[in-house]
Amino acid sequence: MTSQDIILTGDRTTGSLHLGHYVGSLRNRVLLQDRCQQFLLLADAQALTDNMGNYLKVRDNVLQVALDYLAVGIDPAKSTIFIQSLVPELTELASYYLNLVTVSRLERNPTIKDEIKQRGYERDIPAGFLTYPAAQAADITAFKATIVPVGEDQIPMIEQTNEIVRRFNASVETAPILVEAKAMVPEVGARLPGIDGKAKMSKSLGNTLTLSASADEIRQAVKMMYTDPNHLRVSDPGQVEGNVVFSYLDAFHPNIELVKRLKDHYRLGGLGDTVIKQHLEECLQELLAPIRQRREEYARDPAAVLAMLKEGTARARQVAAVTLSEVKAAMGLNYY
Structure with a gap:
């Protein structure tokens, strides 16, 4: 290019x-x-x-x-x-x-x-x-x-x-x-993938998170995200593939090594969904807060x-x- x-x-x-x-x-x-x-x-x-x-x-x-x-x-x-x-x-x-x-x-x-x-x-x-x-x-x-x-x-x-x-x-x-x-x-x-685990994020399916989402909307969306339905206890080994939270961490988290460690830990067991969702929420809040702020500033005029x-x-x-x-x-x- x-x-x-x-x-x-x-x-x-x-x-x-x-x-x-x-x-x-x-x-x-x-x-x-x-x-x-x-x-x-x-x-x-x-x-x-x-x-x-x-x-x-x-x-x-x-x-x-x-x-x-x-x-x-x-x-x-x-x-x-x-x-x-x-x-x-x-x-x-x-x-x-x-x-x-x-x-x-x-x-x-x-x-x-x-x-x-x-x-x-x-x-x-x-x-x-x-x-x-x-x-x-x-x-x-x-x-x-x-x-x-x-x-x-x-x-x-x-x-x-x-x-x-x-x-x-x-x-x-x-x-x-x-x-x-x-x-x-x-x-x-x-x-x-949509926050509900569907193959595609789509407005018509109502499973999106917009760039203008508020902090509360981000928090609620992450809470709703599909993980591994067989990961019933923290001690259970979990599946990363098809896990929406990890798909989003791969897409947005800047620390690739941290995401790799989280995946390894999750696969072995001993890592709860709450913890990985916390990492994702922090990442998305940091990403979207300045975007939301700039959008609000432009929208005033x-x-x-x-x-x-x-x-x-x-x-x-x-x-x-x-x-x-x-x-x-x-x-x-x-x-x-």
């Missing part, structure tokens, strides 16, 4: 961000902004693909997600934060890309197939939802992103973007216009946050407009 790399990443605006987002992408974005040119997309248009009718929810969460970005340390002077729906060039690019992909190929996309199943759509699939891979390809290629940080479940989306890139470049007689991107998957997967978004969106439009112009010229759509 070099300073020449361009990063495109973002989040759907369907709610405040949680610890799964933090470990999966947010903390990496803070590091990446000092190494690369980074664009952060507030994906309100994508959120509408399965939230038609929930317009105010999607709109209001643009500000909430922006606050989360600022709170974790994303600097708008280093990263361009923008609102997807206010960059119409993305919509126009997506409309051209839809001619480069078939319905059957969209239906075969593993990410789309899984999400259709999760939502129980069967054949009643919103067209915007089914065709989102083309819209995501527009988001990525508009900024000529070379790297897209994603979870493993999103890799098929990047693969389909690159298929569209290759088909477009092969269809025009000019030099290649669009750039292929590489998926960057974090070492700790974005799918942090929402007008300033919106002004920041307006400026970032204007910068994003300038970049996307150049790519769109190149694409249209390559297709011969530059009439005058």
Whole structure:
């Protein structure tokens, strides 16, 4: 990765961000902004693909997600934060890309197939939802992103973007216009287990811990966390694998050697769940307290946050407009 790399990443605006987002992408974005040119997309248009009718929810969460970005340390002077729906060039690019992909190929996309199943759509699939891979390809290629940080479940989306890139470049007689991107998957997967032991932390399952959680909410969440159901007495040997508390300690505790010692002790027996939960709570309280404080400070001046978004969106439009112009010229759509 070099300073020449361009990063495109973002989040759907369907709610405040949680610890799964933090470990999966947010903390990496803070590091990446000092190494690369980074664009952060507030994906309100994508959120509408399965939230038609929930317009105010999607709109209001643009500000909430922006606050989360600022709170974790994303600097708008280093990263361009923008609102997807206010960059119409993305919509126009997506409309051209839809001619480069078939319905059957969209239906075969593993990410789309899984999400259709999760939502129980069967054949009643919103067209915007089914065709989102083309819209995501527009988001990525508009900024000529070379790297897209994603979870493993999103890799098929990047693969389909690159298929569209290759088909477009092969269809025009000019030099290649669009750039292929590489998926960057974090070492700790974005799918942090929920506090209830479910495989995925998800707002819809109600098993998340938001970045704005209060000290009491953190305490209660840790108390509720799934451990080893067979670890009935402190003296009993315990299982680390599948133990949510240890999954969180692996993801967030800065002292790797301490976590290793706790695991060894737990496996042998003689270490109670209360003790490991205490270590985790202390870790999460220390992590989230400054994030919560910064978020509260930014939230006191929402007008300033919106002004920041307006400026970032204007910068994003300038970049996307150049790519769109190149694409249209390559297709011969530059009439005058």
